[in-house]
Amino acid sequence: xxxxxxxxxxxxxxxxxxxxxxxxxxxxxxxxxxxxxxxxxxxxxxxxxxxxxxxxxxxxxxxxxxxxxxxxxxxxxxxxxxxxxxxxxxxxxxxxxxxxxxxxxxxxxxxxxxxxxxxxxxxxxxxxxxxxxxxxxxxxxxxxxxxxxxxxxxxxxxxxxxxxxxxxxxxxxxxxxxxxxxxxxxxxxxxxxxxxxxxxxxxxxxxxxxxxxxxxxxxxxxxxxxxxxxxxxxxxxxxxxxxxxxxxxxxxxxxxxxxxxxxxxxxxxxxxxxxx
Amino acid sequence: xxxxxxxxxxxxxxxxxxxxxxxxxxxxxxxxxxxxxxxxxxxxxxxxxxxxxxxxxxxxxxxxxxxxxxxxxxxxxxxxxxxxxxxxxxxxxxxxxxxxxxxxxxxxxxxxxxxxxxxxxxxxxxxxxxxxxxxxxxxxxxxxxxxxxxxxxxxxxxxxxxxxxxxxxxxxxxxxxxxxxxxxxx
Numbered sequence: 001x002x003x004x005x006x007x008x009x010x011x012x013x014x015x016x017x018x019x020x021x022x023x024x025x026x027x028x029x030x031x032x033x034x035x036x037x038x039x040x041x042x043x044x045x046x047x048x049x050x051x052x053x054x055x056x057x058x059x060x061x062x063x064x065x066x067x068x069x070x071x072x073x074x075x076x077x078x079x080x081x082x083x084x085x086x087x088x089x090x091x092x093x094x095x096x097x098x099x100x101x102x103x104x105x106x107x108x109x110x111x112x113x114x115x116x117x118x119x120x121x122x123x124x125x126x127x128x129x130x131x132x133x134x135x136x137x138x139x140x141x142x143x144x145x146x147x148x149x150x151x152x153x154x155x156x157x158x159x160x161x162x163x164x165x166x167x168x169x170x171x172x173x174x175x176x177x178x179x180x181x182x183x184x185x186x187x188x189x190x191x192x193x194x195x196x197x198x199x200x201x202x203x204x205x206x207x208x209x210x211x212x213x214x215x216x217x218x219x220x221x222x223x224x225x226x227x228x229x230x231x232x233x234x235x236x237x238x239x240x241x242x243x244x245x246x247x248x249x250x251x252x253x254x255x256x257x258x259x260x261x262x263x264x265x266x267x268x269x270x271x272x273x274x275x276x
Numbered sequence: 277x278x279x280x281x282x283x284x285x286x287x288x289x290x291x292x293x294x295x296x297x298x299x300x301x302x303x304x305x306x307x308x309x310x311x312x313x314x315x316x317x318x319x320x321x322x323x324x325x326x327x328x329x330x331x332x333x334x335x336x337x338x339x340x341x342x343x344x345x346x347x348x349x350x351x352x353x354x355x356x357x358x359x360x361x362x363x364x365x366x367x368x369x370x371x372x373x374x375x376x377x378x379x380x381x382x383x384x385x386x387x388x389x390x391x392x393x394x395x396x397x398x399x400x401x402x403x404x405x406x407x408x409x410x411x412x413x414x415x416x417x418x419x420x421x422x423x424x425x426x427x428x429x430x431x432x433x434x435x436x437x438x439x440x441x442x443x444x445x446x447x448x449x450x451x452x453x454x455x456x457x458x459x460x461x462x
Contacts, residue, residue, distance in 0.1 A: 179427045182390075182428065186422060190395045190399075193390075194359050195361065223388060266334055266357075266360065269334065269335060269336070270363060
C-alpha cells in the first residue's frame, strides 16, 4: 500500500515539471477572445492509478474539444473519483485532501497550457465542489455569477433564487434513474426553457462500484431560438458511452429574444404576499 | 380518483360520470361542470351558470389564478406563465393540486408542450392538464411529475380523452400531506 502511494505521489513530479516548463515558454495558445463555442464532456468512468495517467486522460479530452473550437469545456460531477491510487474508502482524510489538491493542479496545469476555460466538479466530504478554471489558472467559483470572456455564467442550483443576468448555466451531473431521454431534460434543458438561458449539462456514465451510471449530456437553449424548435443545440448519442459534444452559442440571438419577454406586471405579482 | 374529460362537448356524451370537463368549444352542454377555454380566457360553468372566470392578462393577485372545483384547488395559467418558475413555486405554496394550462402555438411542437406542461409538473410536483390551441386544431395533454417508473407524459396532444387523476393517492397524497403539514403561504 505504501509503495503504491509512494509511486503515485512521485508521479506528480511529472506535472510539476510540465507546469514549470509551461511557464518558462511564451504561451503558444492565445486566450479566447469571446465565448461562442462550448463542449460538454460525457465521461465514461474509469480509475486512474497515477496522476500522470489522469493528466493524460483529461488532456486528451481537452485537446479533442479544443480542436473542435471549444473555448469552454465542461466536465461532469465527481471527476476526482477517477483519481484513485488506492480505493477511495481506504484513504485517510489527509490522503484525500492531498489527492484533491493534485487533482486540482492537473486541471490548473491544463487550462494554463491549453488556454481554455474548464469547469469541473469534485465530491469532497459529501459535498460537491464545483470549479470554473480560467486560462490564467484562476478559480472563478468563489463568485455565484462568474464572468467568462464577458458572459455571465453560473453553476446550476435548483434551490437558489434566480441569479440576475446569467446567460449560461453549467450543470455537472453524476447519474440519474434512467427511464428515457426525458430524465436528461429535467435539469438543464428545463432550466433553459424556464429561465431563458443557455445551459450545458455533462454526465458521468459507466460502471462505478457495481452501480450503472447513465445519462445523456446536452447543450441547450430556449426552444424559441433553436432552429429545430426543440431547445437542443447538441445531445449525446448514448447514455452509457463517453462523448464530447460541441455547440455554438449565439448570445446576440439570446439577448434579442430575452428583451421581447419583459413583463413588469409579473414581477409585481411575484413580489406580493399572497392571501389565504 | 378524479375523472376529467377533455375535448369537444359533443363527444363528451360518449363518456359517463366524469367530475368535470374541459373544452375549447364555444357551444356549452346544458348540464355538468365545465372549464371553457378560449383565446381570451377561461370560464368555469355549472349547468350554463358561470361560476368564475379568468381573463388572459397579468393577474393582480395570485388568487385570480386559483379556482376550487370538486374540492380540488386548480390553478389556471396561460402561455408564458406555465414556464415562469417563480410563479409555479409560489403556486405550490398555495396548496394547488392541479394546473390547467392554455398554450397557443402556431404549429404542433411536442417540445413546446414539454417546456410548458411537462416542465410545469416537474417544478410543481402536481399534474398539469394542457389545452394546446394551434389555429384549426386543439389538443389536450396530461403531464405529471417523473417518478422511478414514469416519464411524466401521460397523454400527449389527444383530440379528446377521459383522464383519471389520482390526486389523493400515492405521490400526490404524500406531497399534499407535506404541504398541509409544513409549508406556510407567503
